[in-house]
């Protein structure tokens with residue numbers, strides 16, 4: 499009887515057919531890290547390096563500029579001016595807060611974080627760090643003021659590391675020229691896979707990503723490789739290198755931890771969660787998310803996007819069900835508040851889900867399977883940056899009904915928000931030219947236009 503009922507339920511929810519598993523065969527390439535000497539310091543005395551920027555407040559009028567100086571703390575200043583002011587007459591300065599840390603036998607150099615405030619929206623700024631022959635110049639563009647139909651394009655990258663494949667991913671993303679901000683879904687340097695968590699790998703990673711991170715904000719989300727827990731060598735402070743090196747504006751969204759926070763940027767409200775911090779009821783992260791979600795104003799920021807590291811829906815044998823506990827806790831809210839998209843990493847391949855939910859599950863009833871749900875997010879796993887651990891090429895057979903498309907290739911994604919109703923999403927495998935997308939779909943906003951979407955895939 500129960501068996502028959504289960505079959506009927508499966509048939510009625512329209513999810514009996516699995517999605518597409520790409521047969522694309524990617525050329526085997528060893529996931530060897532690029533040697534440290536290939537990431538040299540910039541020339542000049544005490545030249546600032548590892549420059550990265552992120553949004554510095556809730557609304558996008560501040561930027562946090564972070565950099566490292568190797569020899570001495572001074573100068574601690576970032577000088578900035580509007581790019582239209584060609585002579586830089588109206589130069590303004592902001593002072594950094596400097597920190598250092600020790601990790602086993604490693605001592606960090608001087609890590610600076612300076613917040614530049616009260617910037618104009620939609621304006622290109624130049625900024626300068628260092629002094630004398632170590633002076634370096636960069637630029638960034640502030641986002642447009644939030645509004646329901648403001649177009650904006652995000653790149654999505656995860657599990658990057660510092661291999662040749664990582665470099666292909668970043669170069670491929672940069673070649674598109676479309677991305678305005680990177681949503682980074684965790685697992686940065688992979689320093690922790692080396693003896694004693696060789697923290698010089700955090701330095702080389704900072705130099706590696708600078709070609710992007712100094713010019714456009716990366717929105718940071720912590721992964722398991724940021725934990726750096728090593729009690730065997732006396733290192734018991736979780737996220738120590740990460741928290742020293744990557745600052746986020748968590749207080750601006752009333753968060754009590756840099757590991758979970760939110761920002762508004764153009765037409766998107768972005769919520770960053772921590773898969774490796776407590777999230778059960780009564781915990782700080784749970785309480786924060788509960789009070790944050792009702793604040794989202796879909797008339798101002800129609801697109802509600804969540805970043806986390808461990809995916810809630812994943813049909814790869816790698817890390818299978820690791821996101822299940824967070825799913826049980828947070829999924830009902832994602833559906834209630836009509837989250838549009840949830841981006842995760844962790845699994846080193848690509849996967850896109852159907853709009854499904856599994857919130858009707860009740861342990862006393864016992865029937866549990868995801869069903870199509872127009873209020874549910876699409877879950878996207880983009881842990882395919884290309885790191886030292888290699889590709890996750892072991893998908894579960896056969897493909898479950900919640901999985902729309904999956905492929906074991908390295909790549910990145912782009913989300914081009916057009917207005918309050920439409921966003922064009924593409925996923926790009928590294929082997930293709932930028933004009934080719936391995937997976938593409940027009941996403942329809944869940945609040946303003948909750949219609950069913952159709953996708954297209956290129957399998958070869």
Ligand SMILES: [Fe+2]
Nearest residue numbers: 685721722844
């Ligand atoms: Fe991970």
